[in-house]
Amino acid sequence: xxxxxxxxxxxxVQEGRISILNCDYTNSMFDYFLWYKKYPxxxxxxxxxxxxIKDKNEDxxxxxxxxxxxxxxxxxxxxxxxxxxxxYFCASHTGTASKLTFGTGxxxxxxx
Amino acid sequence: DTAxxxxxxxxxxxxxxxxxxxxxxxxxxxxxxWYKQDSKKFLxxxxxxxxxxxxxxxxxxxxxxxxxxxxxxxxxxxxxxxxxxxxxYFCASSQGQYGxxxxxxxxxxxxxxx
Numbered sequence: 196x197x198x199x200x201x202x203x204x205x206x207x208v209q210e211g212r213i214s215i216l217n218c219d220y221t222n223s224m225f226d227y228f229l230w231y232k233k234y235p236x237x238x239x240x241x242x243x244x245x246x247x248i249k250d251k252n253e254d255x256x257x258x259x260x261x262x263x264x265x266x267x268x269x270x271x272x273x274x275x276x277x278x279x280x281x282x283y284f285c286a287s288h289t290g291t292a293s294k295l296t297f298g299t300g301x302x303x304x305x306x307x
Numbered sequence: 308d309t310a311x312x313x314x315x316x317x318x319x320x321x322x323x324x325x326x327x328x329x330x331x332x333x334x335x336x337x338x339x340x341w342y343k344q345d346s347k348k349f350l351x352x353x354x355x356x357x358x359x360x361x362x363x364x365x366x367x368x369x370x371x372x373x374x375x376x377x378x379x380x381x382x383x384x385x386x387x388x389x390x391x392x393x394x395x396y397f398c399a400s401s402q403g404q405y406g407x408x409x410x411x412x413x414x415x416x417x418x419x420x421x
Contacts, residue, residue, distance in 0.1 A: 226406050227407060229409060236415075237414050237415075238399075238412030238413050238414045239350070239397070239412045240412070241410070241411065244406070244407065246407065284350065288405075288406030294352055294355070295352060296352075297349070297351070299348055299349055300348055
């Protein structure tokens with residue numbers, strides 16, 4: 196039973212354009228949502244997070260939107276750069292046990 | 308000055324052997340984790356320790372035994388290795404257990420069982 200889903204395994208975007216990565220979840224008890232970026236042979240690196248009581252959080256080129264009624268969140272990267280090419284994981288946090296549930300990732304390729 | 312370091316980076320061994328993976332963090336965090344990323348790239352929590360106390364054990368077989376000698380270290384020992392144990396194992400740490408404290412990951416240990 197996959198509680199966090201990233202339905203697009205891959206995405207290709209031109210440099211300078213907007214990248215939109217999507218994530219759906221089923222558990223209403225998640226209190227935080229996080230995005231991680233992962234390069235090959237490295238561990239995931241934290242990118243940005245959002246509390247379940249917010250609907251938007253912005254950090255530089257990265258913005259995360261949360262739609263609680265739809266149980267959906269998205270990561271926007273504007274403008275996209277070649278260095279953004281990586282696998283992006285959506286993760287949802289459960290209560291005080293500090294448990295992260297990850298999606299299966301979306302591979303973003305930013306082309307010149 | 309790596310924040311979360313795991314050793315070894317690669318581990319190739321035969322079925323039935325016992326092996327250990329070590330993890331150390333120099334971030335001063337009080338919570339550490341082990342995750343398993345399987346062949347389908349699904350990253351799943353195995354264990355979590357807070358101040359050397361086990362707080363999460365996600366129905367992992369008894370052959371897996373974590374050990375936290377102090378807050379900065381969380382090692383993973385695996386007995387009687389099986390083919391299905393082949394995966395990438397990630398160690399992570401965070402300050403506290405709340406969602407607004409992101410977890411920092413090591414670069415992973417790729418375990419291959421022959």
